[in-house]
Amino acid sequence: MSDKTVLVTGATGLLGRQILKAFQSNEWNAKGTGLSRADGQTILKLDLSNDSEIEKVLNDVKPQVVVHSAANRFPDKVDADPEGTRRLNVQATRTLARLCAQQGILLIYISTDYVFSGKPGEAPYEADAQTGPTNLYGQTKLDGERAVLEEYERAGKDGLGVVLRVPVLYGEAEMPAESAVNVLMDVVWKAQGEDAKKVKMDHWALRYPTNTEDCGRVAADIATHYLKATDKSSLPKVLQFSSEDKYTKYEMCQVFGEIMGLNIDKIEPNTEGNDPNASVQRPYDCHLSTRALKELGIDVSTQDFVGWWRREGIRNLGLMVCFASSVPIGPDYIPVVGVELGRRSLTAGLTEMDWYEFRIIV
Numbered sequence: 001m002s003d004k005t006v007l008v009t010g011a012t013g014l015l016g017r018q019i020l021k022a023f024q025s026n027e028w029n030a031k032g033t034g035l036s037r038a039d040g041q042t043i044l045k046l047d048l049s050n051d052s053e054i055e056k057v058l059n060d061v062k063p064q065v066v067v068h069s070a071a072n073r074f075p076d077k078v079d080a081d082p083e084g085t086r087r088l089n090v091q092a093t094r095t096l097a098r099l100c101a102q103q104g105i106l107l108i109y110i111s112t113d114y115v116f117s118g119k120p121g122e123a124p125y126e127a128d129a130q131t132g133p134t135n136l137y138g139q140t141k142l143d144g145e146r147a148v149l150e151e152y153e154r155a156g157k158d159g160l161g162v163v164l165r166v167p168v169l170y171g172e173a174e175m176p177a178e179s180a181v182n183v184l185m186d187v188v189w190k191a192q193g194e195d196a197k198k199v200k201m202d203h204w205a206l207r208y209p210t211n212t213e214d215c216g217r218v219a220a221d222i223a224t225h226y227l228k229a230t231d232k233s234s235l236p237k238v239l240q241f242s243s244e245d246k247y248t249k250y251e252m253c254q255v256f257g258e259i260m261g262l263n264i265d266k267i268e269p270n271t272e273g274n275d276p277n278a279s280v281q282r283p284y285d286c287h288l289s290t291r292a293l294k295e296l297g298i299d300v301s302t303q304d305f306v307g308w309w310r311r312e313g314i315r316n317l318g319l320m321v322c323f324a325s326s327v328p329i330g331p332d333y334i335p336v337v338g339v340e341l342g343r344r345s346l347t348a349g350l351t352e353m354d355w356y357e358f359r360i361i362v
């Protein structure tokens, strides 16, 4: 039995699930919390808007580390419920930080690249660069960062409260809609057939899709590093992790189309940038510098975006129909288990190696 215990909030979410797994595979005792999807066993039910529930979970689990991943991060839901979002993203974060700081628990607060304005010419952003969120989601996450750092400073526990910013995420998902990247697979799929409607896809803003498994590993590495450090007050308070894979959303659709052997003629690239006179400016490029992590000696390498999708992506669609078949590859006909997406065979988009991988997956 390990002597290290971590508590991961939002462990039923896209990122929290992978953070929990990363700690488990590093032999931590790992407990997660969720709300609507909590199972009451590995994932405890915790409503973060209830201070006494937070206190009770901390007392029951007695973690040395808390990774705070729970948040409202869907911009439309944020705009529809600003008060509820502030309660979760800011007030609950402050309460959690206050209680963790009082008990000397290391808190890793997951934040976002959207704390920056992303104006052309500014990226890459160092961790101490000027912030300037362009939307309410980014503002509440930035306020959450400040709440964590203030509570640890007030408790005299500098170095135990740390912010980890990440950009747009992709990875294993319960549904494509869980991730702003995975969902583009769905967009490509729905753009098939003569009756499919034309859709516009952003081909202006630069994104750095980062894998949730990689983020989980980095969070676990940070926890180990910070717990071991003797002089914690000299450690950076804000860290950033990002892939270097750069794509517009339209380019991601191109990648998915190629992998699935589907054409994307019905998806039109939209190169329109910001209207300089508009009151709300969209971020153009929020690329995060990973310098602070590198200086700590933490591995910032990431999985290759295209490679991951070729290997793992199809089975994350949840649309697979398996069929037994045989295809002519090389000198012989090799029996394989194939994959069909709805009525469209994927054979056109597959290489020999892919077929072998699909055989293993299925």
Ligand SMILES: NC(=O)c1ccc[n+]([C@@H]2O[C@H](COP(=O)([O-])OP(=O)(O)OC[C@H]3O[C@@H](n4cnc5c(N)ncnc54)[C@H](OP(=O)(O)O)[C@@H]3O)[C@@H](O)[C@H]2O)c1
Pocket (backbone or CB within 6 Å): 009, 010, 011, 012, 013, 014, 015, 016, 033, 034, 035, 036, 037, 038, 046, 047, 048, 049, 068, 069, 070, 071, 072, 073, 088, 110, 111, 112, 113, 141, 166, 167, 168, 169, 170, 178, 179, 180
């Ligand atoms: N996804 C991205 O592309 C992205 C990019 C940058 C930064 N981030 C940051 O990464 C973190 C994780 O994001 P994610 O994509 O994993 O989010 P997600 O999939 O939407 O998951 C949100 C999690 O928060 C929990 N939750 C919601 N309301 C709660 C409440 N009142 N009390 C307790 N738990 C509550 C949910 O529990 P139930 O589902 O069980 O109700 C779920 O586990 C967030 O802090 C986000 O700001 C995400």
